[in-house]
Amino acid sequence: xxxxxxxxxxxxxxxxxxxxxxxxxxxxxxxxxxxxxxxxxxxxxxxxxxxxxxxxxxxxxxxxxxxxxxxxxxxxxxxxxxxxxxxxxxxxxxxxxxxxxxxxxxxxxxxxxxxxxxxxxxxxxxxxxxxxxxxxxxxxxxxxxxxxxxxxxxxxxxxxxxxxxxxxxxxxxxxxxxxxxxxxxxxxxxxxxxxxxxxxxxxxxxxxxxxxxxxxxxxxxxxxxxxxxxxxxxxxxxxxxxxxxxxxxxxxxxxxxxxxxxxxxxxxxxxxxxxxxxxxxxxxxxxxxxxxxxxxxxxxxxxxxxxxxxxxxxxxxxxxxxxxxxxxxxxxxxxxxxxxxxxxxxxxxxxxxxxxxxxxxxxxxxxxxxxxxxxxxxxxxxxxxxxxxxxxxxxxxxxxxxxxxxxxxxxxxxxxxxxxxxxxxxxxxxxxxxxxxxxxxxxxxxxxxxxxxxxxxxxxxxxxxxxxxxxxxxxxxxxxxxxxxxxxxxxxxxxxxxxxxxxxxxxxxxxxxxxxxxxxxxxxxxxxxxxxxxxxxxxxxxxxxxxxxxxxxxxxxxxxxxxxxxxxxxxxxxxxxxxxxxxxxxxxxxxxxxxxxxxxxxxxxxxxxxxxxxxxxxxxxxxxxxxxxxxxxxxxxxxxxxxxxxxxxxxxxxxxxxxxxxxxxxxxxxxxxxxxxxxxxxx
Numbered sequence: 001x002x003x004x005x006x007x008x009x010x011x012x013x014x015x016x017x018x019x020x021x022x023x024x025x026x027x028x029x030x031x032x033x034x035x036x037x038x039x040x041x042x043x044x045x046x047x048x049x050x051x052x053x054x055x056x057x058x059x060x061x062x063x064x065x066x067x068x069x070x071x072x073x074x075x076x077x078x079x080x081x082x083x084x085x086x087x088x089x090x091x092x093x094x095x096x097x098x099x100x101x102x103x104x105x106x107x108x109x110x111x112x113x114x115x116x117x118x119x120x121x122x123x124x125x126x127x128x129x130x131x132x133x134x135x136x137x138x139x140x141x142x143x144x145x146x147x148x149x150x151x152x153x154x155x156x157x158x159x160x161x162x163x164x165x166x167x168x169x170x171x172x173x174x175x176x177x178x179x180x181x182x183x184x185x186x187x188x189x190x191x192x193x194x195x196x197x198x199x200x201x202x203x204x205x206x207x208x209x210x211x212x213x214x215x216x217x218x219x220x221x222x223x224x225x226x227x228x229x230x231x232x233x234x235x236x237x238x239x240x241x242x243x244x245x246x247x248x249x250x251x252x253x254x255x256x257x258x259x260x261x262x263x264x265x266x267x268x269x270x271x272x273x274x275x276x277x278x279x280x281x282x283x284x285x286x287x288x289x290x291x292x293x294x295x296x297x298x299x300x301x302x303x304x305x306x307x308x309x310x311x312x313x314x315x316x317x318x319x320x321x322x323x324x325x326x327x328x329x330x331x332x333x334x335x336x337x338x339x340x341x342x343x344x345x346x347x348x349x350x351x352x353x354x355x356x357x358x359x360x361x362x363x364x365x366x367x368x369x370x371x372x373x374x375x376x377x378x379x380x381x382x383x384x385x386x387x388x389x390x391x392x393x394x395x396x397x398x399x400x401x402x403x404x405x406x407x408x409x410x411x412x413x414x415x416x417x418x419x420x421x422x423x424x425x426x427x428x429x430x431x432x433x434x435x436x437x438x439x440x441x442x443x444x445x446x447x448x449x450x451x452x453x454x455x456x457x458x459x460x461x462x463x464x465x466x467x468x469x470x471x472x473x474x475x476x477x478x479x480x481x482x483x484x485x486x487x488x489x490x491x492x493x494x495x496x497x498x499x500x501x502x503x504x505x506x507x508x509x510x511x512x513x514x515x516x517x518x519x520x521x522x523x524x525x526x527x528x529x530x531x532x533x534x535x536x537x538x539x540x541x542x543x544x545x546x547x548x549x550x551x552x553x554x555x556x557x558x559x560x561x562x563x564x565x566x567x568x569x570x571x572x573x574x575x576x577x578x579x580x581x582x583x584x585x586x587x588x589x590x591x592x593x594x595x596x597x598x599x600x601x602x603x604x605x606x607x608x609x610x611x612x613x614x615x616x617x618x619x620x621x622x623x624x625x626x627x628x629x630x631x632x633x634x635x636x637x638x639x640x641x642x643x644x645x646x647x648x649x650x651x652x653x654x655x656x657x658x659x660x661x662x663x664x665x666x667x668x669x670x671x672x673x674x675x676x677x678x679x680x681x682x683x
Contacts, residue, residue, distance in 0.1 A: 055270075058178060060234040065167050065294060065305065066561040067176055069095075072103075072160045077151040082616045084127065084149040090179035092165050093142040093458035096568035097601040099162035102134045102148075102609040111136065111607035113599045115592060119606035123147065130616030134159045136607040140430070141572070142179065142458035144601070150616045161607075166565045168307060171486065171520035174238070175280035179457070180230055229270035232277060236262040240283045248278040249475055278475070293553060295529065296562035300597065302529040303563045304506070304553060306536060309522045310496045320355045321491075322374050322415040323348075324407050324444075327389075328423035328451075330364040330398040336477065337452040338394040341422050343480035344449055345389050348420055351488035352377035357415065360385055363403035364396030374413070398427050401436060408440035417444040418491055419467070425456030433459070435579040437466040445469045445516070447491065449484075466579060468497075468516045493519035496540035496547065501525055505534030506553070510569035511576070526566040529553065567598040575603070 055074040060067055075085045091097070100111030111134070114122065119135060126133035127149035135147040136159070144161075151157050167174055235257070236245065242262065245254060251267035264279065292307040327345055329338065345360070352358055356377040360370040370388050375381040400423075407419045425448070427433060437446060446467020448460040451474055464471040470490070474483045499514040501523075508528040517523060523538065534553040539546065574582075574590045588604055595602035616622065 056230045058230060058232040060176065060178070060232070061237075062167065062176065062234065063237045064239045064559060065292065065307070066559065066565070067165050067167055068162065068561070069165070069178070070160060070162045072158055073146060074156055074158045075148050075151055076156040077153060080153045082153065082620050082622050083151050084147065084622055085151060086145065086147050088139065088143060088145045090142055091144055091163060092177060092179060093461055094165045094568065094572075095142075095163040096165065096564050096598075097136065097138070097144065097161060097163040097607070098564060098599045099160075100134065100136050100607040100609060101160040102132065102611065103158035103160060104132055104611060107611070109609045109611050111609040113596060113601070113605055113607055115596070116604050116606045119608040122608050122610065123149070126610040127622070130614040130618065130620075132157060132611040132615055134609045136161055136601060138601050138603055138606070140458065141575075142456070150622065152615060164561050164564050164568075166305065166524075166561075166568075168522055168524050170522075171490075173280050173282050175278060176234075177279075177457070178232065178277040180274065180276055229272065231270040232266050234264040234279065236264060236281065238262075238281060238283070242281055243284045244280075244282045246280050248280065248479075249275050250277055252279075276475070278473075291551075294559040294562050295553075296559055298563050300563050303566045304527050304529050304534075305559075305562050305565055306525050306527070306551070307522045308538070308549075308551070309520075310517060310538075310540070310542075310547065310549070319416045320414075321357075322411065322413050322417045323352060323356060323358045323491075324361065324374065324417070324419045325349075325358065326361045326363065326403055326407050326419060326421045326423075327392065328364070328398060328400075329362050329392050329394050330396050330426070331394055332398060332424055332426035333451065334394040337424055338392065340474050340477040340480055341451045342389055342392055343477045344422055344451065344474055344484050346386060347481050347484035348422075348488065349377075349382055349385055349389070351484060352382070357413070358385070360388060361403055361406050362392060363399060364394075365399055366396070367399070367402040367406055369406060374411075398423075400427055400433055404433070404436055404440060408437070408442070408444050408446075410442060411444075418469075419444055419446045420449060420487075420491075421446060421463070422449040422451060423455075423460075424452040425450060425459035425463070427456070427459060430456075430459050430462070431578055434462055434466045434576070437463060438579050441467055447472070447487070449474060449487070462576070465511075465515050465576070470515075470518060470521065490518040490520065496523075496542060499523065499538065499540040501536065501538055503527070503534065503536040505530050506536060508566070508570065510566060510573045512573045513576070526562075526569045528566065564598055564600070567594050567600060570594055571600070571602055 055076075057072045057074075059070045059072075061069075071089075071091075073087065073089075075087075077083050077085075098113075102109040102111070113119075116137065119137075123133050123135040130150055132150045133148075134157070137145050137147075139145055146159055146161070148157050148159055165176070167176055236242075237259075241260065245262060245264070247264075250271060252264050253267050255263045257263050290309045294305045296303050325345055325348055327341055329341075333341060349358070354377070357374040358377050358381075359374040362368055362370075370385060371381075407421070411417055444467070446464060447469035448464045448467075448471045450457060450460040450471060455473065457471070457473070460471045460473075472483055472487050474480055496517040499517065501509050501514060503509075506527045506529055508526075510526045514523065514525065517540075525536075527536070536551045536553060537548065538551070539548040541547070571591050571594050574587050574594075577587055578584065591602050592604045594600070595605040601607055
């Protein structure tokens with residue numbers, strides 16, 4: 001027995017040494033490792049280093065339907081070596097990033113748009129030559145990265161990024177959102193493929209900021225203090241008299257300017273980047289719009305933006321519905337998010353009416369339904385559902401595919417089938433999920449409800465678009481009742497389905513496929529205008545009624561930014577083509593052409609700026625430092641022990657093999673010990 005005890009102790013010591021060595025190696029990273037997506041920041045000796053400080057200043061100018069935002073990030077180097085700073089940051093999913101400036105003291109170097117590989121090569125060459133240089137790349141439609149090289153010891157460099165977005169209205173309210181935090185994404189297993197494309201690569205499951213691409217930030221623990229101050233100012237020129245201006249999650253100060261404009265700034269000089277900034281405003285009832293047309297003529301051509309609210313059908317009777325609630329209970333929903341999700345689901349149940357049927361699907365790593373099939377929304381079934389919801393907790397991964405399969409399965413019911421999907425959208429396989437939704441949708445409609453301080457709104461918006469529904473955002477538990485009541489009012493009033501847009505003297509409609517509209521929601525279409533006498537024809541189905549509208553276009557106003565808006569919407573429309581089976585090369589060529597023509601950052605183009613004068617001596621080395629982001633406010637992720645992403649397959653095999661060998665030897669000794677005891681007893 002003593003021999004076995006010694007062996008066990010030796011084995012544990014050996015495993016401890018192996019684990020320590022593996023962890024040390026996995027977190028010893030070079031500049032190339034970080035660029036490729038390492039989650040840890042260590043120097044060549046495996047020692048943690050202080051990261052550069054970062055300040056962010058945001059200035060937003062809203063004019064009518066167009067918002068122009070300038071984000072200035074200041075990178076400071078407190079160390080005694082030259083550094084390269086890498087920073088991943090969120091922007092609105094509809095941001096058209098078209099300008100970048102590298103600010104060095106009084107000097108301003110303008111960024112140039114180039115194809116992604118060329119821009120990267122220009123940046124790497126300038127970095128190697130000791131020149132100050134900056135690169136802005138799009139990692140996903142709502143995630144961008146900045147790389148800034150050759151920041152001198154004790155010095156600083158600022159990078160200014162400018163983007164445009166178009167603001168529409170919904171239920172009589174305009175809004176703008178500036179994202180400040182990133183919820184970690186889950187990268188799970190994909191469903192069985194329907195087509196086979198042979199490529200090489202790797203796919204890891206688990207939590208990270210940007211699986212498989214650029215997870216170059218250390219995800220902080222909930223109690224870790226990381227200072228990420230953001231200052232924000234906004235000038236609002238709405239173009240009509242305002243009845244209300246409201247900030248939903250930050251305290252603000254308002255002052256009245258000239259010509260009815262409103263100046264807004266944060267009540268504090270700066271805030272931490274742990275929740276999104278959301279501002280909304282409403283016109284006085286007498287100036288509530290139901291249609292708007294904006295146009296711009298430039299050297300790129302003549303462009304128009306149409307916003308139109310179709311009339312509601314009088315005497316509409318609510319159809320009997322089958323409502324399937326899907327709730328995300330994965331680890332990223334921990335804390336405030338799961339509380340808000342439970343409140344949202346309970347309020348959704350309360351919105352059901354006599355004659356409706358319902359079911360609830362919960363998913364994390366696994367998927368389970370409350371009932372085997374939808375049940376009537378009577379008192380008994382609702383009480384069962386309420387007890388089920390009250391016990392939901394957040395843990396595990398965000399495995400959406402089985403949940404979507406179960407929610408979108410074919411139904412023999414003649415009811416209007418509506419799927420309400422409650423999640424933070426913290427997934428990595430966005431494009432695969434959009435394609436999956438389109439394949440499975442059939443006669444259902446998918447409505448997404450975004451939960452938390454920093455949900456993945458790109459996924460939420462696009463998933464709803466693929467599901468021919470709409471997106472609702474709930475940032476706090478106390479908003480759940482109001483937002484879900486409004487959601488169910490709209491669900492009961494579908495306005496226009498199977499929409500088609502055509503016209504004379506117009507072309508290039510974006511989006512190419514128009515989603516269904518619901519009460520209080522405008523139709524928004526960008527287009528190219530070819531001559532002065534243009535008109536647009538809109539048709540769709542209202543219940544059993546075919547509705548048509550013809551609108552003459554007589555645009556004389558010059559609204560700056562309409563051309564860029566058309567290009568951004570066209571790029572998004574081409575990217576959605578992947579889910580419809582459009583050839584990947586065609587998508588890449590069209591997106592690249594539009595992005596280069598309109599000077600936009602895209603999946604295939606980047607902005608790069610280079611100071612022509614070398615500043616770092618050849619004798620000085622360059623350290624690369626990844627800046628961690630703050631945990632979104634209210635998020636409580638249960639920490640699990642994981643290997644750093646730098647660990648290789650060989651090292652994992654070594655560790656697992658050692659564990660298996662140790663277990664086998666221990667079992668062998670135990671068996672011999674038992675057999676020996678048995679022989680002694682037999683004797």
